[in-house]
Amino acid sequence: MTGFRPVADLSREERARVGALVVGHPVFALYWDAALDAAAADDRSRSVLLEPEGAVLGIAFDGLSAYTPVGAVGDAALLSLPADPRPLELHLTPDQAERLRPACLDRLALEDGLRFYARLLADLPEPNPACRRMGPAELQPLRRFYAAHYPATVFSAWMLDLPFVAIVEDDRPVAAGGVLARAGSRAMIGNFLVDPARRGEGLAGHVLAGLLAVLRAEGVTTALLATNDLNPAACRVYERAGFTLVERRVQLDLHAA
The missing domain is CATH 3.40.630.30 (Gcn5-related N-acetyltransferase (GNAT))
Structure with missing residues (x-):
């Protein structure tokens, strides 16, 4: 993907920039810390697209790419995401989803509300x-x-x-x-x-x-999870188990190109 670089290739200053963007957010801070740990182990499945005031965090799973913008991400960076031909899972703010939706064309397989939950394990x-x-x-x-x-x-x-x-x-x-x-x-x-x-x-x-x-x-000591509005049964299971909602986003799932 143009503009994306493996976390392992980022400089100390660039890593600090991303760290400052995710500090205080339990889910995104975990994403980033896990990416740093993976990079230290020479795992190149985590990548980042740096913006002046934001970034897009990427991870390549088996058969799927997932992208999460943090901070201020411009249209060029946002609209570049569908250039990835793999099946995609995009975790977006409502504004970002509105800006990106027209570029998805016939690849858009599903749009859903995304819920992030957290629970202390005491x-x-x-x-x-x-x-x-x-x-x-x-x-x-x-x-x-x-x-x-x-x-x-x-x-x-x-x-x-x-x-x-x-x-x-x-x-x-x-x-x-x-x-x-x-x-x-x-x-x-x-x-x-x-x-x-x-x-x-x-x-x-x-x-x-x-x-x-x-x-x-x-x-x-802390477990985090993400689930969707279209799965209310799962939401009930997690809430009964003591998980509390920390943020909502929009999830766009795209077919392979």
């Missing part, structure tokens, strides 16, 4: 013992699970290290969820999925509680 319910941490041996069953029931999700093998948990019955997952980004004492969680045939049994809540328990045991 007090947690007892996790269901059936929910357990997944490892490399479960990678292929998890891939099949997501491909069958949620093919549009962002699932990558490295997520198993962050960690990832599931309820497994008869050697196949029936509910799962994990961490999308982690830095210091904060973790961004997501990818929650329940087998459609098993919905209504409370499995999503069990997976959420199990994941939070694993994270707290590993020193995480």
Whole structure:
């Protein structure tokens, strides 16, 4: 993508500029800290487009690019995002969505309200013992699970290290969820999925509680997550579990070019 540079290639001054843009925002600060950690490990999947008074944070998942503008981002930078031919997930302010929407043309697959939530992990319910941490041996069953029931999700093998948990019955997952980004004492969680045939049994809540328990045991003090207005059932699960809303944005999902 023109103008985007891997975080690993940014100078100290440029990194400080981005850090100043995200300070105080729990989700975007986590995105940035996780990008710095990835760059230190020679992971070049995180990138940044620098603007005079803003930036666009980018991350390449398996089969999907996600972009999040922070600060003041000009039209040229914003309108360059659909030049990425991969499937896209764009996290925008309402004004940015209004400016970008006409450039999406027939690639726009979905527009939805995006909700960012946060929860401190000082007090947690007892996790269901059936929910357990997944490892490399479960990678292929998890891939099949997501491909069958949620093919549009962002699932990558490295997520198993962050960690990832599931309820497994008869050697196949029936509910799962994990961490999308982690830095210091904060973790961004997501990818929650329940087998459609098993919905209504409370499995999503069990997976959420199990994941939070694993994270707290590993020193995480704050969990963050993003969900959508079109998924009110998930919003209810998170709010019942003690998550509070910290910001709303607009999510535009674009088909591959």
